[in-house]
Amino acid sequence: MNVQNTTGVTRQIARFVTTTGYEDLPPDAIEIAKRCFVDGTAVMLAGSSEPCAEIIRTYVQQVIGATDARTIGKGSMRAPAHLAALANGVAGHALDWDDTALSLEKDRSVLIHPTMQPLCASYALADLLGRSGKDVLTAFVLGFEVQVKIAEAIHPDHFAGGRGFHSSGTIGVFGSTVAATKLLRLTEQQTIHALAIAATMAAGLGVNHGTMSKPLNMGRASETGVTAARLAELGFDGPGHSLEGGRGFFEAFGGGFAAERLTGRLGAPLSILSPGTCIKPYPSGVVGHPGMDALRKLVTEQDIQGDEIDSILVKTGPNVIAPGPLRILHATTALEAKFCVPFQMAAIALRRKAGLEEFADDFVQSEACQVLQRRVTAEIDPDIAALGKDKVVFEVEVRTRDGRTFAQKSEEHYRGGPRNPLSWDELSAKFHDCAAALVSEEDQSSFLNSVRNLQNLSDASVLLDTVTG
Template identity: 40%
Template sequence: MYLTEKFAKLVTGTRYVDIPAAARAKAKECILDCLGCAIAGSAEPISAPVGRYLDAVGGHAQSTLIGIGGKTSVTNAALANGVFGHVLDYDDTNQIFIGHGSVVIVPAIFALAEKLGSSGEDIITAYMLGTEVQWKLGEALVACGDHYSKGWHSTCTIGAFGATASAAKLTGLTAEQTAYAFGIAASEAGGFQEQFGTHCKAFHAGRANEIGVRAALLAKGGFTSAKSAFEGNVGFLKLVADKHDLSKIDNFGAPWGILEKTFGRGINLKAHPVCASALGAVEGMQSLMQKHGIGADDVERIECGVRPHSLNILMYHAPKTGLEAKFSAEYWPAITLLRGRLGLREITDDVVAQPAVQALMRKVKVYPDPTVELATARVNIKVTLKDGRSFSEGYYPAKGATDNPLTQAELVEKFNECAQWGGVPPEKARRAVDVLLDLERMGRPDELMNSLTA
């Protein structure tokens, strides 16, 4: 049986009642978090070129644009809302495939759900299937392969197949149509890490959603593809990885990947809107400040040890924009030392350009530390003061990680912060939270989507 057919069997054979209650609960939290990030992202400068693109291509008014409001075609909504959901890099990560798991399926799900009138149970089921497909491909290509280390951005290259699974379920494809949809998606999935720190990183997330929706709709209309699209002699896997382990793509839902608790394998929500590669640098610096009363004027230099491969991603050593600062391990300890936190207000172009910020970044030395592993998300920080004293911190785990999770109250607080940033009135935000935390009881999604707009 080809992989397209294995995935099709999972998608068509899984019902809402087959999903354990703990997995459903986690899914609702991840959906809430992702939609909040999309609201906030819609207020970022990237919304202007996205809006101009949507105006240029037109399309039927089928699905809501999160944050900014208005409607566009289902594929355009999936694309735009995916871009909004990822531009701040505040959305969750799935370390099993070193990517962002929810943002590449949630916009596709809600774009289709609004058009189709899907129920809350339908949405949760679609989310779970998209996540599980990502998990299995991540184990085969990243955890046991070299896909990510070759430079591919797996948020799109693997995320597109998660979106396909979700879209296929919502559109009610047959097993054969679903297999074809995966093959269609294989011809589009792409994206590489050189684009980090630019609009194109967020575009990869949007594209994954768009690819999944389009693949499902094409397959439903009778479009075909090679069922051997993954493992064929000149198929997707041969092109994107020299090493992979297909034996990992088995035993779906046994257990469900979303229930993983071990860091390095589970879903991690974020407490700060920056790249996850050295996220502990923020809380490590906060810890040193609290323990030793360190202020910015006291510091002679800061040394920050990160996982060696992370230096390929943390490529901006003197960032000039908020987008670049998200991928700068020099920026995070510097801004935290100056402001005591790193939130949405600390990652704007204006703040990054401030002379005091730029000066303090020049005191930060980032180096590859072979003792730091991805599975621990540890960041080793050493601060040397002007009086000669030095203090060190090996910070683990960052807030939001599977073994240091956000509480539901903290998650709701984050959603409200994002809603405020995106201009959504408090009463709308409260209504959205109430619906999303009780999602299985939602009827049609129209009212919810209105609650996600300014």
């Protein structure tokens, strides 16, 4: 896994990917990868019923030709591998319930949603090629690694408040590309070409938040990686310095990059271990979760009902509300609600929870929810902002109609994050919740058991047998 520092960044990545095998991966990384497989598949299943996922399947049906790989969940079909990755990527991000990697550096906050792109590429090519569980785990971990390292290295202007790209689309193409190149067993030079092809096809805008076009960013990133790798396999080429070169990816998309955050750091440590990933307890923007947990603790301990609340004041940082991702001031749809702090507070106050039933148009548009949203004020607190973008902090103050005031600060380590992870039982419960309407209890158990035994499977595509029609 050691890569010399004397070569260019693009070649370093290609050499790292082509020389790293399953035996090089720490056991902890494999275990977290399995959790990502469970969580990623769960949210694909749940998201496959969303309108945007249905529209994408209709599009795939219109252009369908080869039947290489399967889509997961509702309306499962066989499609060309890149289109199966597209459909699964859109479904997997449709509910914004897929995991998130958060930065440990003060100059940035959310790095990327790291699982869906390499997972969708891995599923598509495992289905096409019949690769082993070890092959798929290795491809996934390496895809996760490369895209997170690129997100850590690129200039912070790439993200919210700067150029406004959606990194899960723009940088996510490298996660799916790396996974695909590994499963196709491309050479170092072919991998360099695949990275170049992916770099020139990268896309995704942050303005899409709250619409179907946000999960489209994820779907296209998943699709592009498979396409780039297969083109490189056929002999399509690109420059050897597509990332670091003049007018290359880093310059065009970020205005530069910090080479020291990438050069010599691949696999040291693996990104799946540090900064790790947050497996979400709520189907919404992850930076809102500490605030939701804080309010839930307050209203539960003080036994405050929604109709008793006169006002809720939320103090947080610019990595949460505008210019951060939760910039919608009042939600009227479920998609808007995912990026709206007033809705998230209202849901917790009214229901003590915020799951699939709450992130639904009927509840969002209900009179009680609409009224309570208007009683929520969210503002940037200078002291919280001074802590840096890597710290997600909330101070929530509730005033009741009878004049009482209560305050609650968010926990230091957010629930579901690397330092306060969901247990396997909690993760399994999330999977069962997502799969219940589409997959039998027997098949749900079979899938979970297969993931736990993934490294011993001779053909990883059997995972799809229990989550596709």
